[in-house]
Amino acid sequence: MNLISPESLTEKTFRRPLSTRRRKSGWLWGLDTALLVYALATIYPLLWLFISSFKSVRDFSANPFALPSVWQFENYTRAWEIAGIGRAFANSVIVTLGSLALTLILGTLTGYILSRLDFRFKGVIMGLFVLGMLIPIHSTLVPLFIMMKNLHILDTYASLILPYAAFELPVAIFIVAAYLTSVPKELEEAAMIDGNGYWGIFCRIIMPLAVPAMATISILGFLRFWNDFAFALVFINDQSLKTLPLSLSIFSDGYGTDYSLTMAAMSIAVIPTVIVYLIFQEQIMKGMVAGAVKG
Amino acid sequence: MAFVNRLRGFVVIGLLPALVLYLVFVLVPIVWSVYYGFYDWKGIGAASFTGLDNYAEALRDPIFWRALKNNLIIVAASILGQLPIALVLSLILRKSTLFHRFVRSAVFMPMVVSTVVIGMIWGYIYHPQIGILNVILQNIGLGSWIRDWLGDARINMYSVSAPVIWANIGPYLIIFISAIQNIPSEMEDAAKLDGAVRAKWLYLIVIPMIWDTIKVAIVLCISGSLKAFDLIYIMTGGGPAQSTELLATYMYNNTFEVFRYGYGSAVSSLIIVISLILVLGSQLLMRKRGI
Numbered sequence: 001m002n003l004i005s006p007e008s009l010t011e012k013t014f015r016r017p018l019s020t021r022r023r024k025s026g027w028l029w030g031l032d033t034a035l036l037v038y039a040l041a042t043i044y045p046l047l048w049l050f051i052s053s054f055k056s057v058r059d060f061s062a063n064p065f066a067l068p069s070v071w072q073f074e075n076y077t078r079a080w081e082i083a084g085i086g087r088a089f090a091n092s093v094i095v096t097l098g099s100l101a102l103t104l105i106l107g108t109l110t111g112y113i114l115s116r117l118d119f120r121f122k123g124v125i126m127g128l129f130v131l132g133m134l135i136p137i138h139s140t141l142v143p144l145f146i147m148m149k150n151l152h153i154l155d156t157y158a159s160l161i162l163p164y165a166a167f168e169l170p171v172a173i174f175i176v177a178a179y180l181t182s183v184p185k186e187l188e189e190a191a192m193i194d195g196n197g198y199w200g201i202f203c204r205i206i207m208p209l210a211v212p213a214m215a216t217i218s219i220l221g222f223l224r225f226w227n228d229f230a231f232a233l234v235f236i237n238d239q240s241l242k243t244l245p246l247s248l249s250i251f252s253d254g255y256g257t258d259y260s261l262t263m264a265a266m267s268i269a270v271i272p273t274v275i276v277y278l279i280f281q282e283q284i285m286k287g288m289v290a291g292a293v294k295g
Numbered sequence: 296m297a298f299v300n301r302l303r304g305f306v307v308i309g310l311l312p313a314l315v316l317y318l319v320f321v322l323v324p325i326v327w328s329v330y331y332g333f334y335d336w337k338g339i340g341a342a343s344f345t346g347l348d349n350y351a352e353a354l355r356d357p358i359f360w361r362a363l364k365n366n367l368i369i370v371a372a373s374i375l376g377q378l379p380i381a382l383v384l385s386l387i388l389r390k391s392t393l394f395h396r397f398v399r400s401a402v403f404m405p406m407v408v409s410t411v412v413i414g415m416i417w418g419y420i421y422h423p424q425i426g427i428l429n430v431i432l433q434n435i436g437l438g439s440w441i442r443d444w445l446g447d448a449r450i451n452m453y454s455v456s457a458p459v460i461w462a463n464i465g466p467y468l469i470i471f472i473s474a475i476q477n478i479p480s481e482m483e484d485a486a487k488l489d490g491a492v493r494a495k496w497l498y499l500i501v502i503p504m505i506w507d508t509i510k511v512a513i514v515l516c517i518s519g520s521l522k523a524f525d526l527i528y529i530m531t532g533g534g535p536a537q538s539t540e541l542l543a544t545y546m547y548n549n550t551f552e553v554f555r556y557g558y559g560s561a562v563s564s565l566i567i568v569i570s571l572i573l574v575l576g577s578q579l580l581m582r583k584r585g586i
Contacts, residue, residue: 031387032394038384039401042461045416046404048427064427106313113309117302125310132321136521136570138543139563142550143324143331146338166320169313198305227409229525234551245411252415252529259425266412277407281400285469288406 049270053263060259075264085265087240088247092269095160095243096225102165103221104214107172111213112206115177116188117198129170137167141234148235159235160243164225172217175290179213180206216287219280223273244269325567332561337554349561358537359562362545363569365452369523369541370573372456373463373516378509381464385471386497399472403465410462414529417458421445421530445531448538455527455539462526463519467512474508475501510581517573521566542566 052060053075055068063069080086114126144163148154153162187209191201232246248269251262277284332349336342353359384402388395405413420428421444429441444454482500502509524543527533533544540548546566550559 035387035394035398039398043401043404045413045420045461046408049412049416061425064425064430102316106316109309110313113306117306119302119306125314128314128322129317132317134518134571134574135321135325136518136543136566138522138524138546139328139566139570140321140324142546142556142559142563143327144320145550146331146556147319147324147327149338162316163320166316169317173313197301198309202309223407227407227411229409229411229529233528234547245409248409248411248415249529252411252418259419262415266415270408270412273407273409274404277404281403284407285399285403285465289466289469289473 046270046274049263050267053260053267055260055263057258057260060263072260075260076268079261079264079268083251083261083265084239084242084247085244085268088242088244089268091157091241092226092244095157095164096222098157098161099164099168099225100218100221102161103168103172104217106165107169107217108176108207108210108214109202110169111173111176112180112202112210114173115180116185116206129173132167132170138230141230145234154235155238155241157241160225160228160231163231163235164221164228168217168221168224171220171290175217175287176210176213178290179210183209216283219276219283220287222276223284226273325564328560328563328567330560331557332564334557334560335555336557338556342557345557349558350565352558353562353565358540359542359545361537362540362542365540366520366523366542366569368452369456369459369520370517372453372460373520374513376456376460377464377467377516378512380460381467381471381512382509384464384468385475386501388468389472389475399465399468402468405462406465408462410525411529413458413462414526417455417526418445418530421454445539446535448536451531451535451539455523455530458526458530459520459523466515470508470512471505474505478504506581510578513577513581514574517577518570521570542569 048065051067052064054071054073055063055075056070056072059069080089110129114122114129145154148159153159183206187205188201191205196204227245228243229245229249232243233249236242236246248262248265251265331342333344333346334342335345335348384398388399420426423429423443423446426444428444432438432440442450445451478501482504521543524541524547527539527541528544528547531539533540533548537545542562543566546559546562549555549562
């Protein structure tokens, strides 16, 4: 199985000067219309969510497709307070930032060592990290739960931060290693002649150079950590520690709940990721595809 | 010599934290789940060794096989749904015009949304009373098609497959586009000069040239199906009457709902074995056609 390296996703996949304009035939217009309909159909469920989040419950049931007759902005403030979404939001921020910090530090360091230095067992260690990509995450839930119970870290932020970072490490290492292949080795040799040790080289040369790779890792990690459900479901029980997806799932049976409150809460969870996506789409597409083998 | 020692020191200290974290939280749990699988354990109290009983029980349980079948339905839906759509779209969307980039972005968009939210949105779409799907069917005169999309055991596996397909086309689209762009353009020109029609060009050049990419995509579909847990847990919880049970929801329910940790561990181990068999099997099957 060949892994998809970020290099194979050439720049032209994402950005290329607008192709030379030719007159379009009727057939091509038809095709473009079909594409547009398809694209709109794909994002419609999300648009519907945002629009519905501003409706009153009665408005939502009476006119499911219309724009809100009155824009109920207070749905958001109510969801923030009543449904405890504020607390969940803060938890998601803490867990995401903690996992990101750990992933970045360990991923960059390990990626540098495994890709640039020669030592015994290097192949074995690299192999271990690749192996992890083939393992279905969900099959580790039970043993992880038991282990964390024994370590008394269930129902703490650490019970999410540590496994998130651990499972994200292969992707981070892969991205850093792929990125560093484009950096000439002479830079490190020159720094070594100048009297730097390995730590000095890592901190002064590699880290600054690897910033773009770290940016990609951060964006992908943010989306994964922010959206995770399975780990949070199993490892967090304490109401005050629940992350956003977990608090939302309480509403998921859809019966007898306050729809507009739920829709607003869901929007609060989705809006940060959509903003990040709109800003960094190209990096996200590239990185997700590169890391897709792990998924 | 001091130089070598410095390298060794750096490598050991630098690798240790990541390696320990990774081993403890990713690799060791797998070994443990095989080990726990040999025990009957309720999570508290003593665990009693029962050998292969848990594994045998799972393999005898019809619900386990139904869960496996449901997983295979998701695999089939992914391979037959996501890949053809992504392939067709990638052939149309190869150019980097603004419009094409917009369509790609839209198709990719669901990938960044939490599966919990996706599951809940589709729960609203399928909802028997307030669901917009039934409202649409009613309005366009297909009232006879109205049904309880998630409650009817005959169709609900297909209902839950729709959002799985919908949400995951984006990455395959991007993979295929980049693979097609790596085909030397001379090959397309040569095909045109020879008067080969487009369909032939697709069949004789594009498909063989990106066959390796398609193989990777199929592996991703298989491993992706084992992750469909979140979506289906949110939409149906594996019900009603375990009709949408997946291997992962089966494992979850046995472990965390009825507290059979040993049994859940055995099922976890079986999930790993099954996913490896599926991935290796699919690779072997496709090897013949490789170029």
